[in-house]
Amino acid sequence: MKVKLLDIAHGRSGDKGDAANIGIIAYNMNGYEIIKKHLTADKVKKHFEGICFGEVERYELPNLMALNFVLHNTLGGGGTVSLKHDAQGKTLAAALLRMELEV
Amino acid sequence: MKEKIRIASGQGFWGDLVDAPFYQVTSGPIDYLVMDYLAEVTMSILQKQKNKNPNLGYAKDIPDLMRKILPITKEKNIKIITNGGGVNPEACADAVLKVAKEIGLANLKVAVVLGDNIIDKIDELISSGYYLNNMETSEPITKIRDKLLSANVYFGAFPIVEALKLGAEIVITGRTTDTGLTLAPMIYEFNWDKTDYDLLAAGTVAGHILECGGQASGGNLLADWKSVENLAEIGFPIAEAYPNGDVIITKHENLGGKVSFETVAEQLVYEIGDPMKYITPDCIADFTSIKLEEIAPNKVKVFNVKGKPETEFYKVSCSYFDGYSAVGTLTYSWPEALTKAKAADEILRKRLEKLNLKFDEIRTEFVGYNSCHGPLSVKIDEEKINEIMLRVAVRSHDYNAVERFGKEIAPLILTGPPSVTGFAGGRPKPNEVVAYWPALIPKKLVEPKVKLITT
Numbered sequence: 001m002k003v004k005l006l007d008i009a010h011g012r013s014g015d016k017g018d019a020a021n022i023g024i025i026a027y028n029m030n031g032y033e034i035i036k037k038h039l040t041a042d043k044v045k046k047h048f049e050g051i052c053f054g055e056v057e058r059y060e061l062p063n064l065m066a067l068n069f070v071l072h073n074t075l076g077g078g079g080t081v082s083l084k085h086d087a088q089g090k091t092l093a094a095a096l097l098r099m100e101l102e103v
Numbered sequence: 104m105k106e107k108i109r110i111a112s113g114q115g116f117w118g119d120l121v122d123a124p125f126y127q128v129t130s131g132p133i134d135y136l137v138m139d140y141l142a143e144v145t146m147s148i149l150q151k152q153k154n155k156n157p158n159l160g161y162a163k164d165i166p167d168l169m170r171k172i173l174p175i176t177k178e179k180n181i182k183i184i185t186n187g188g189g190v191n192p193e194a195c196a197d198a199v200l201k202v203a204k205e206i207g208l209a210n211l212k213v214a215v216v217l218g219d220n221i222i223d224k225i226d227e228l229i230s231s232g233y234y235l236n237n238m239e240t241s242e243p244i245t246k247i248r249d250k251l252l253s254a255n256v257y258f259g260a261f262p263i264v265e266a267l268k269l270g271a272e273i274v275i276t277g278r279t280t281d282t283g284l285t286l287a288p289m290i291y292e293f294n295w296d297k298t299d300y301d302l303l304a305a306g307t308v309a310g311h312i313l314e315c316g317g318q319a320s321g322g323n324l325l326a327d328w329k330s331v332e333n334l335a336e337i338g339f340p341i342a343e344a345y346p347n348g349d350v351i352i353t354k355h356e357n358l359g360g361k362v363s364f365e366t367v368a369e370q371l372v373y374e375i376g377d378p379m380k381y382i383t384p385d386c387i388a389d390f391t392s393i394k395l396e397e398i399a400p401n402k403v404k405v406f407n408v409k410g411k412p413e414t415e416f417y418k419v420s421c422s423y424f425d426g427y428s429a430v431g432t433l434t435y436s437w438p439e440a441l442t443k444a445k446a447a448d449e450i451l452r453k454r455l456e457k458l459n460l461k462f463d464e465i466r467t468e469f470v471g472y473n474s475c476h477g478p479l480s481v482k483i484d485e486e487k488i489n490e491i492m493l494r495v496a497v498r499s500h501d502y503n504a505v506e507r508f509g510k511e512i513a514p515l516i517l518t519g520p521p522s523v524t525g526f527a528g529g530r531p532k533p534n535e536v537v538a539y540w541p542a543l544i545p546k547k548l549v550e551p552k553v554k555l556i557t558t
Contacts, residue, residue, distance in 0.1 A: 010326035012370070014373050015374065017239055021373075024366050024372075024376070025365070028327070047479070049313050055315075057496065063394060063395075064371060079539075080147075081538050084496075094475075
């Protein structure tokens with residue numbers, strides 16, 4: 001079965017230097033179990049092919065039903081240097097919610 | 104000891120809603136107003152302003168804001184804490200005291216926190232063997248020494264606590280952590296100790312929730328943003344803090360916005376790395392220990408926060424000059440808007456190439472098509488696209504190259520694809536690029552100083 005991330009989670013993204021951080025929060029524990037199992041760092045890295053050029057770190061926050069991803073080498077040199085329209089990665093959480101998970 | 108204190112967030116960055124602090128002090132009871140003005144890039148902008156005029160270098164909105172709110176905060180005994188002193192907290196305090204005098208406020212006690220600005224000590228540090236290696240690349244600061252614009256240490260809550268102990272009604276700091284502004288009054292009011300790590304972490308978490316202003320009370324909410332009532336009059340978040348470290352995040356009832364599990368959770372995950380190690384000068388907070396509970400409408404209890412001892416280092420935020428950039432835009436309309444914008448980009452690039460200019464990077468984005476999500480953007484049937492904005496940005500250490508790029512955009516209107524508009528703003532001008540250099544410095548090498556000034 002395919003699950004659209006947008007239907008089971010929300011989140012927020014921002015910048016840490018040239019890395020973007022994306023926090024993804026499930027709406028309930030059922031959703032958290034799904035993202036915990038299926039939303040791997042590898043899948044996120046592949047999803048952001050052409051945007052994220054570094055490693056992707058994944059952290060679990062079960063207390064918030066959330067995962068935090070740090071996407072290195074993603075913002076074109078960091079907020080003040082980057083030529084990107086979205087230089088601080090503010091829309092990347094929404095971009096991740098485009099993903100569909102096979103569960 | 105007070106049974107609880109209410110700390111209100113008044114600004115999330117320099118440029119935030121100008122009147123938010125006014126609504127925070129007038130719409131209901133609060134004890135403290137905390138205002139975060141500083142982003143990494145803000146420090147270098149302020150340093151540039153100070154270089155031109157030694158009386159500047161702080162958030163210039165502050166004197167006008169004080170004119171409006173000081174009579175109220177004085178009457179209600181609300182204390183104000185802000186890092187808007189930027190690179191010149193003393194000049195900021197002088198400006199505030201001048202305003203107090205003008206409006207006839209006597210005996211106003213303003214404290215400044217100094218010592219975070221280490222730009223004048225860099226050479227001494229380098230010769231002592233402290234190279235302020237870049238935390239991301241490990242390179243020594245000698246690499247960019249001659250281009251350095253600012254260097255500021257992030258202080259924590261304790262210098263502010265000292266200021267409050269001296270009786271300050273307003274505390275103006277330079278580069279203090281955003282979280283320290285909120286943690287400080289809790290330490291002061293509840294007599295928390297430097298080793299009460301769980302409590303310090305609880306206050307730090309509250310500070311993280313408050314530091315981005317309305318972003319914790321319904322602003323920029325990805326979860327069901329349409330459910331947030333009256334964003335036009337959004338109430339900024341308020342932390343109701345208790346001596347045991349419990350905090351209730353709320354807002355003034357008569358203002359708009361929303362405080363819920365979702366709004367607080369989104370702010371908690373904002374700009375964090377390893378959630379088990381949220382490092383500040385005061386403690387290391389563990390975000391995986393935090394518990395959230397909606398206890399009433401617009402009331403979220405934050406509790407069970409665990410903390411660990413602080414590190415031996417301060418973070419230093421340096422900025423340096425790194426060339427020039429410019430951004431040019433043109434708008435192409437239906438039919439074939441995207442095809443035309445792509446063609447214009449190719450023509451522009453050919454012309455730039457022929458000029459043999461040196462650019463570090465040229466970046467093209469099509470706003471309305473792929474500028475936010477890049478290659479993830481869905482392909483759209485071009486017949487359905489009404490218009491596309493071509494956005495081309497360049498970066499170079501050669502000023503002339505960037506300036507010439509600015510001169511090559513407008514000619515596309517008469518010498519490129521048709522149905523093009525959107526050039527009212529004139530030629531794009533080269534902007535100085537300020538790059539960021541994060542480093543660590545042993546705490547023993549830096550000493551915060553607190554100074555109390557009274558009218």
